[in-house]
Amino acid sequence: MYEKYDPTRLPDTPFLFFTGKGGVGKTSTACATAVSLADQGKTVLLVSTDPASNLQDVFEEELTNEWKFLKALPRLAVANLDPEEAAKEHRENTIGPYRGQLPDSLIASMEEQMSGACTTEIAAFDSFxxxxxDEQLLKQFDHILFDTAPTGHTLRLLQLPQAWSGFMEENPNGASCLGPMSSLAGKKHAYEQAMDSLNDGRKSILFLVSRPEESALYEADRSSKELVELGIKNQRLIINGLISQSVLDGDEISIAFRKNQQMALQQLSSHLEELETYKLPFAPLSLTGIESLRQWLSSDFYEGNVEENIDVPDVSNVEQVVDDFAQKGKGLIFTMGKGGVGKTTVASSIALGLVKKGYRVRLTTTDPADHLSRIFSETKNERLHVSHIDPKIETERYKDQVFAESGKTLNEEEMTYLKEDLDSPCTEEIAVFRAFADVVEHSEEDYIVIDTAPTGHTLLLLDAVQSYHKEIKRSSGEVPDSVKKLLPTLQDENYTHMCIVTLPEATPVFEAERLEADLKRASLHPSWWIMNQCLSATYTEDPMLKAKAYSEHQWIERVNKRTEQVAVLPWQKNSFSIHHFD
Structure with missing residues (x-):
């Protein structure tokens, strides 16, 4: 179907970028590419800005943010940049000069403004x-590879003219995503050079890495279109983890697994179909060591060999999660996690379980794709109310309100900045939060189950607006009573229950751990960790899938050690299948 990915046939392009949603195999692909290029006699530098980077494990050497040549492969140099540390330094460079000059409450607000993902993205881009x-680096290396490319959102921020204006210096507490840029004014020329390199197809190729799964391909499609709009058109698509179409024998799980991959690829968007596309084979075990990377690229089949039986750890299942919530009698339930981990199906399963116990349940999603309508299209139950909050509609409504309230007091330059400031993910998060605050205030059901909850950063940002808005020159709009009431309600562990949904793999687990830390900053403590789509709970006998199931154990055990309430949900044939109850 697709040509196999072969780095020996790559054009002589100095910059190679690898991007994609968490857990699709960006790091493995970037590392294997770097090894192959070095084996061809090229001098290569690999730079990672992934917060969940495991380059030390892959190359089995200690690495830092200073690049060094590997002992095992002297032509390959590696730098492992820590975006969290870069963000910390970036934050202090921005806020430090104002300490002692502004009220403590305003400093606290500024710190929260710069604690979100935007700051990390900007700091990471600043690092690479x-x-x-650097002209000297270009002379020293034939290729420079980046594991985790900048997102379209980050690049769009860098192109906003007001972000570089003197207005930032006069308003250092600007509300959402522009604040992180306020210390970068002296680097505009370097950023313009970087953007020129990204946009020049003779200098850069951007590889979109995806798995043959609907959610991963959807994210690849969205990212690709966003980057094309910014002038980055020299893109390739790599489908990672593809099992040969001809291998259809095996047990029920293995056959369904292969069919799912083919169905996802058959639904590939017309936009992605236009990209030059390659495939990489399914690798059930961790790709550690240079030899394993070489084998992965050279083999059509990466064989796993696990002979011992796989025992599922002694953890709960979805029925026990529902039983735990049902004992409360009422409450708010949130499913949280990165895209593609199965928040929607987990939320649907919990809602249906509570309905079957006789409770009235409102199930609400903020996912633009609104998969809930698809899941419950034929479900009729008077105790279940399914609704959808459209982020785009709510964001536009929120913007209109802010413009109406602020337009009376701001001059033209300030209004220009405000418009740019509101074109940020933080704005959407706040707008969506306000919308489901209204849902909570006006709902009459026993339980409200919300698919995709606000991050701890969003909650603290709202709290900052609520507490300090009189001191912030640029108004973020009046905080509705429904929001004021909901903020303390979310911190009530007897009424509000948060479920962190993840997959039993390295990157999703690391991302979930960061989400938990984010929530704890807002005094929110998850009730359950739910490990979704676990092959180890299916008892498959397929050699490759059994090897994959075996590799899940370390991540299930890692989560099991950090929290008392963990549930394991088995891999489902349909990614939108609800976990049913007897």
Whole structure:
């Protein structure tokens, strides 16, 4: 179907970027590419800005943010940049000059403004701008590879003219995503050089890495279109983890697994179909060591060999999760996690379980795709109310309100900045939060189950607006009573229950751990961790899938050690299948 990915046939392009949603195999693909190029006699530098990077494990050497040549492969140099540390330094460079000059409450607000993902993204881009513009590095290396490319959102921020204006210096507490940029004014030329390199197809190729799964391909499609709008058109698509179409024998699980992959690829968007596309084979075990990376690229089949029986750890199942919530009699239930981990199906399963116990349940999603309508299209139950909050509609409504309230007091330059400031993910999060605050206030059901909850950063940002808005020159709009009431309600562990949904793999677990830390900053403590789509709970006998199931154990055990309430949900044939109850 697709040509196999072969780095020996890559054009002589100095910059190679690898991007994609968490857990699709960006790091493995970037590392294997770097090894192959070095084996061809090229001098290569690999730079990672992934917060969940495991380059030390892959290359089996200690690595830092200073690049060094590997002992096992002297032509390959590696730098493992820590975006969290970069964000911390970036935050202090921005806020430090104002300490002692502004009220403590305003400093606290500024710190929260810069604690979100935007700051990490900007700081990461700032870190690797050096690698894109350093002429000495370009003379020393034939290729520079980046594991985790900048998102379209980050690049769009860098193109906003007001972000570089003197207005930032006069308003350092600007509300959402522009605040992180306020210390970068002196680097505009270097950023313009970096953007020129990204947009130049003779200098850069951007690889979108995906798995043959609907959610991963949807994210690849969205990212690709966003980057094309910014002028980054030299893109390739790599489908990672593809099992040969001809291998259809095996047990029920293995056959369904292969069919799911083929169905996802058959639904590939017309936009992605236009991209030059390659495939990489399914690798059930961790790709550690240079030899394993070479084998992965050279073999059509990466064989796993696990002979011992796989025992599922002694953890709960979805029925026990529902029983735990049902004992409360009423409450708010949130499913949280990164895209593609199965929040929607977990939320649907919990809601249906509570309905079957006789409770009235409102199930609400903020997912633009609104998969709930698809899941419950034929379900008729007077105790279940399914609704959808459209982020785009709510964001536009919120913007209109802010413009109406702020337009009376801001001048033209300030209004221009405000418009740019509101074009940020933080704005959407706040707008959506306000919308489901209204849902909670006006619902009459026993339970409200919300698919995709606000992050701890969003809650603290709202709290900052509520507490300090009189001191913030640029108004973020009046905080409705429904929001004021909901903020303390979410911190009531007897009424509000948060479920962190993840997959039994390295990157999703690391991302979930960061989400938990984010929530704890807002005094929110998850009730359950739910490990979704676990092959180890299916008892498959397929050699490759059994090897994959075996590799899940370390992640299930890692989560099991950090929290008392863990549930394991088996891999489902249909990614939108509800876990049914007897």
């Amino acid at each position: 701008t050096t690698f894109l513009s």
